[in-house]
Amino acid sequence: MAYNEERFSALVTGGAQGIGRAIALAFLKEDMNVLIADRDAEACTEAAAALSQFGNIIGLICDVSVEGDAGKAVHTAVERFGRLDVLVCNAGITGPAVPVEQLSLEQWQAVIDVNLTGAFLFAKHAAMHLRKAGGCIINIASTRAMQSEPDTAAYTASKGGVVALTHQLAVSLGPGVRVNCISPGWIETAEWRKHANRTTPVLSEQDHLQHPAGRVGMPEDVASLAAYLASPEAGFITGQNIVVDGGMTRRMIYVD
Numbered sequence: 162m163a164y165n166e167e168r169f170s171a172l173v174t175g176g177a178q179g180i181g182r183a184i185a186l187a188f189l190k191e192d193m194n195v196l197i198a199d200r201d202a203e204a205c206t207e208a209a210a211a212l213s214q215f216g217n218i219i220g221l222i223c224d225v226s227v228e229g230d231a232g233k234a235v236h237t238a239v240e241r242f243g244r245l246d247v248l249v250c251n252a253g254i255t256g257p258a259v260p261v262e263q264l265s266l267e268q269w270q271a272v273i274d275v276n277l278t279g280a281f282l283f284a285k286h287a288a289m290h291l292r293k294a295g296g297c298i299i300n301i302a303s304t305r306a307m308q309s310e311p312d313t314a315a316y317t318a319s320k321g322g323v324v325a326l327t328h329q330l331a332v333s334l335g336p337g338v339r340v341n342c343i344s345p346g347w348i349e350t351a352e353w354r355k356h357a358n359r360t361t362p363v364l365s366e367q368d369h370l371q372h373p374a375g376r377v378g379m380p381e382d383v384a385s386l387a388a389y390l391a392s393p394e395a396g397f398i399t400g401q402n403i404v405v406d407g408g409m410t411r412r413m414i415y416v417d
Contacts, residue, residue, distance in 0.1 A: 170194040170242035171391065172234060174225050174283060175252030177204035178358075179350035180301060182212075183380030184249055187388040189216035196238040198223035198230075199252070204355035217242075225252045225279030228286075235286040246296040247391045248287045250280035250323075253301065256315045269315045276319035277326065284330055288338065297339040297399075299390050300327050301383070304346045304406050320344070324402045331400030339399040341390050346406025347371075348378040373408030 171188045175181040176197025185195050189212060196219045199205040209220030221237055223230045238245050256272035257264070280300055291298065302323040309317050327342035334340060347368075351360045362377075369376045383405050389395055390403075404410060 167244075168192060168194055168242075169246040169391070170196075170238060170244050171247035171249065172196045172198060172238045172245060172283070172287070173249040173251060174198045174223070174234075174279065176249070177201055177208040177220065178354050180345065180348060180353075180380045180383050181249070181251040182208050182353050183384035184251065184387045185218065186212055186215060187381075187384035188247070188391070189218060191388055191392075192216065193247070193391075194242040195219070196221060196234065196241070198225065198234040200224045201355065203357070207355050225250075225283065226274035228282050231279070231282035232286045235283065235290065239290050244294050245287060245290040246294045248283055248291060248296070248298045249301065249387060250283050250298065251301040252276075252279055253303075253319075254316075255313070258310075258312045260312050261314045264314060272315035273319050273322075276316070277322040280323055280326060284326075284334075284340075288334060292334070292337040295337060297341070297391060297395075298327075298330060298334075299387050300324075300340070300342040302327070302342050302344045302402065304344050304404060304410050306344055306402075307404075308410055327402060328400040335399055339390075339396070341395075341398060341400070342402040343383055343386055343390075344402055344404045344406070345383050346378060346404070346409045348380055348383060348405075350380055353380050371409060371412070372406070373412060376407065378405065378407055 176185045177199035194217045205220040253276045303320040305317045306320040306324045331340040351362045
């Protein structure tokens with residue numbers, strides 16, 4: 162994939178583990194500078210050290226729901242790299258799985274603050290730099306924006322908000338900045354966690370066969386799409402939500 166001769170620079174929130182880490186690695190392999198912003202200090206330090214063999218990477222401890230932290234992260238990326246071409250808003254939490262009657266306002270707000278407000282704050286602070294570079298934003302939502310499991314009100318609402326924020330920003334920031342969204346389905350991240358929490362996935366044949374693609378997803382499946390959306394080849398794609406779920410949301414399931 163051909164990027165500009167000048168090295169692109171990217172900021173990936175929640176980039177220390179899981180899908181975010183895979184995206185950071187994919188960008189490094191495309192010869193991009195990468196800053197990963199993550200509130201898990203141990204994971205952030207570990208990921209930056211492990212990924213440094215692939216290119217120029219910085220780890221920054223950051224709470225995406227705090228505006229000062231968002232501004233600092235964007236400033237650090239621009240200061241260290243001289244430009245900002247790609248913003249990936251990936252940081253997210255699931256929150257408690259409890260009936261809505263038992264979900265406290267504080268629990269609701271914590272999920273909204275990280276998953277949705279965090280994406281807004283980073284877009285707000287990065288927009289000027291992305292316009293200058295002719296860059297892009299890639300938001301990471303979820304198939305939960307389109308279908309639900311019981312007792313996940315805050316998470317589902319936050320991801321639906323991310324999808325809506327995506328097309329709004331595409332209209333508001335275009336044509337100078339492209340904004341797209343990726344909605345992953347079942348992505349197995351056990352092997353992409355920090356060392357202390359890393360496990361070997363245990364997946365059944367039925368787990369895989371629920372997907373028309375024949376397998377559960379991997380972080381690399383999302384990362385490869387993010388790398389494409391960040392490239393000039395995706396210059397005519399904006400305002401879109403692209404589902405990466407092995408076809409699972411297209412399968413009708415009936416209870417016998």
